[in-house]
Amino acid sequence: MKFDLKLTDPKSKARAGIITTDHGTIETPIFMPVGTLGTVKGVHQTELKEQVNPDIILANTYHLFLRPGMDILERAGGLHQFMNWDRPILTDSGGYQVYSLSGRRKINEEGVKFKSHIDGSMHFFTPENVMETQRTIGADIIMAFDECTPYPCDYNYAKRSMHMTHRWLDRCINHLEKLPYKYGFEQTFMPIVQGSTYKDLRRQSAEYIANAGAQANAIGGLSVGEPADEMYAMTEVVTEILPEDKPRYLMGVGTPINILENIALGIDMFDCVMPTRNARNGMLFTAHGTINIKNKKWEDDFSPIDDMGITGVDTMYSKAYLRHLFAAKEMLGKQIASIHNLGFYVWLTREARRHILAGDFRAWKDKMVVQMDKRL
Template identity: 40%
Template sequence: MGADVIMPFGECTEYPAGASRGRQSMELTLRWAERSKRYFEQHKQEVPWCGQYSAVSVQPMQDRVAEARDLRISREPGKTAQNDNSENGNSVGEGQHQSLFAIVQGGMDRGLRRESAQRTIEIGFPGYAIGGLSVGEPRALTREIVESTIEHLPQDKPRYLMGVGTPEEIVEYANLGIDMMDCVLPTRAARHGLLFTSQGKISIKQARYASDEQPLDSNCGCRVCRRYSRAYLRHLYASNEVLAQVLNTVHNLSFYLDTMRAVRHSIRLGARGRSASADRTEQP
């Protein structure tokens, strides 16, 4: 299919899980990583990355990941960004074929996380994902595990946090040094009528929006906010119209894109902690 980044299988442990279960999952994930890399190295030229899409459509994605990584490195004391095209580098910006990242597992055990990171790095990948989180653990514990795992990941490779998160979490983890995140939340929430705005979350299914002619978010320039009122969106949802899910999804994805633009802007400015996107996503 020509995806920019592909992942090997990784097993998430349930929460809570004991040390033996965490090790079992980690070892399985490591075996999959080794097998996936062997196969990838043998067949990577069979799916030419640049042959699938034009350079115009793909290059900006590469540049954004590399830029975020380089800016992150440059603002860490004593660190400078370097381009690494070695066997263990094969950076996202190389542009010759897809990139195979690897997943660090280990449950909520910091020792297993450290071991998983070290052994995965020994195999050698152009980027590293932190997996196995957001499986029911307290949010504070998620942050602790992310922070402790980041310490063991290369400074000059993209760091990808899987399954996270809310707009607030995106800002939080970007400030910790995470470069990439993914989550089903904007589309899942849209299907259930939950919409993200600069004034906080809105449940459009509520009756109080039935006669509300305001745009969904006056600070949003997406096609939904420019054209439709809250009352109309509520009517579509209450009528079980598929269009409700479509429009809700368009808005939520636009809000997430705006959040990421604000995060990148704050990185360029060298801002830490509170960023422009944090201001956008505060609850009223």
């Protein structure tokens, strides 16, 4: 992987860059739609490519490990072949899913023993076998195995967890050196900064991760319930330390406002299930605010869903029609809303990039934050 930093905004830390992988280029800042199980929920690959048009998507190691399993993926030739996707893919290591299974797992120095959420079967993840699993999945960017601490988190627990995450990182790196690539293209490895909401721990972790010398770096353990101001404070601490010439990925974030504020702090890559999850509940993000399409006020509003939207569905269908689909519990309503929200998130990061390159990002960002905070 190669990262070319094109420009940093003079009035913030916002950056515009280009990541080059064997499956194509990624213009940053970028939002990555979440395709947990090898599918972005409710959106076929043709719609994803032609309407949303993301440079990269994300899939999940934990879920793919359980279904369809590594034997199937290896026989298919990796996830790109299995799902017929020829652009870059990033895989999360499963650390966040292990965190979310707090009642079903036990963590020790060796790894994590957990029960499948599907059938209760027992499994054991270690830094080593998670690296092997991600080699088999075959994503372009793969993540270190870490422990994502909850919020709130006791300082001593956060400190112990952070040091264990660092030891796991060393094991990931050592094991990866022994594992050849499987499908004829390279994979980029990305370690993860932890440390909960404690500035001294975040600094320690950022320094450890920076010294690992990876081609890209991530920040984990945020967007887990902490106030937005805490998220921004931790991000700022970390981006002051992580190398400027490497991409920075803030995992699991977030609302459109969260994304813009973190771009201003020097983050390049984002992912979140919010666009599709909220879409399935009738919540639409727009540049002028959030729409609850289920509200009666849209019943006879025949204007386009979003006349500023970048996807075909935005002007093809009216608000009244989309509201009708939700009221009738038609599957198409959730699909249209999902395409719209994903398109908006991708537009938002691309528009941020355009304003960074134009030199007026800060003023545009401040205006957008006010607009997007409205309920329409």
